[in-house]
Amino acid sequence: MESKGITSSTPINTKFTVLTSSASDRRLYGFAVLSNDNAIQTVKIHLNDGTNIVQVFTLAIPASSGTNGVASAVDVFGNTLGESVFQKMREPNGLAYFNIPAGWSIQMEYNTTLVSETITTHLFGEIY
Amino acid sequence: MATSLTFTSAGFMQGSTFSSATSANTRYDILSTDATYTRRIYGLSVTSTDAGAQTVKFHLHDGSASFQIFTLNIPLNSGNSTTVASVDAFGSVFGASVFQKQRDANGVPYFNIPAGWKIQMEYNTALLAAEGLYVLVFGETYA
Numbered sequence: 001m002e003s004k005g006i007t008s009s010t011p012i013n014t015k016f017t018v019l020t021s022s023a024s025d026r027r028l029y030g031f032a033v034l035s036n037d038n039a040i041q042t043v044k045i046h047l048n049d050g051t052n053i054v055q056v057f058t059l060a061i062p063a064s065s066g067t068n069g070v071a072s073a074v075d076v077f078g079n080t081l082g083e084s085v086f087q088k089m090r091e092p093n094g095l096a097y098f099n100i101p102a103g104w105s106i107q108m109e110y111n112t113t114l115v116s117e118t119i120t121t122h123l124f125g126e127i128y
Numbered sequence: 129m130a131t132s133l134t135f136t137s138a139g140f141m142q143g144s145t146f147s148s149a150t151s152a153n154t155r156y157d158i159l160s161t162d163a164t165y166t167r168r169i170y171g172l173s174v175t176s177t178d179a180g181a182q183t184v185k186f187h188l189h190d191g192s193a194s195f196q197i198f199t200l201n202i203p204l205n206s207g208n209s210t211t212v213a214s215v216d217a218f219g220s221v222f223g224a225s226v227f228q229k230q231r232d233a234n235g236v237p238y239f240n241i242p243a244g245w246k247i248q249m250e251y252n253t254a255l256l257a258a259e260g261l262y263v264l265v266f267g268e269t270y271a
Contacts, residue, residue, distance in 0.1 A: 058209055081212075
């Protein structure tokens with residue numbers, strides 16, 4: 001599992017790592033994003049093989065997602081906008097997973113300046 | 129047909145980026161040849177930052193010749209907008225006659241790429257400086 005808090009110190013429209021590369025293959029089961037920003041954020045998700053960066057998809061993070069008791073945290077992993085990647089493999093219990101080969105990482109970028117707000121990411125799964 | 133079970137082990141993934149530095153109507157490898165191992169493909173996704181739609185063609189290549197599989201429209205800003213999903217080329221009905229014919233024990237479609245084979249793609253409209261096509265192919269290796 002890897003979690004990250006993104007604040008104003010992280011520049012907008014700049015790719016940053018939310019799942020660091022590993023020497024082992026990993027199986028990703030979840031990717032959640034919370035935001036206490038009062039405004040909507042548009043985020044882009046990328047896969048990085050260590051050399052090349054491939055954009056996967058783009059989605060909106062509604063204001064206060066997962067932080068106000070009304071708006072849920074955003075299920076990035078299960079989002080239909082990225083299902084062509086994250087929802088293509090299933091284990092015997094029917095749950096979707098996605099293999100991250102050794103050496104690959106996941107990156108994200110957001111598009112609107114954070115002031116005193118924070119975007120929080122959680123990625124989790126299992127290691128082969 | 130094998131007479132014993134062969135299981136997949138390691139996952140694999142290959143990403144490709146097309147830009148103004150690549151050429152329209154030219155076949156590019158999006159899954160390079162593995163000379164040793166057969167691979168099981170579970171997904172082929174395309175994202176576009178192009179301001180216009182693209183028409184892409186997919187080909188299988190046996191090491192000597194290319195064989196076209198299908199042609200697909202990539203809407204503008206696929207996977208680059210909060211309202212347009214990245215394109216599930218693997219699950220598209222246009223390529224279902226090839227990619228959707230085998231299923232694993234969990235009911236999930238896969239397609240076997242024999243050792244020595246690769247997958248190629250071509251797009252039909254030149255990309256400008258700020259535009260790109262991003263392709264991911266992923267699955268598991270019978271290793």
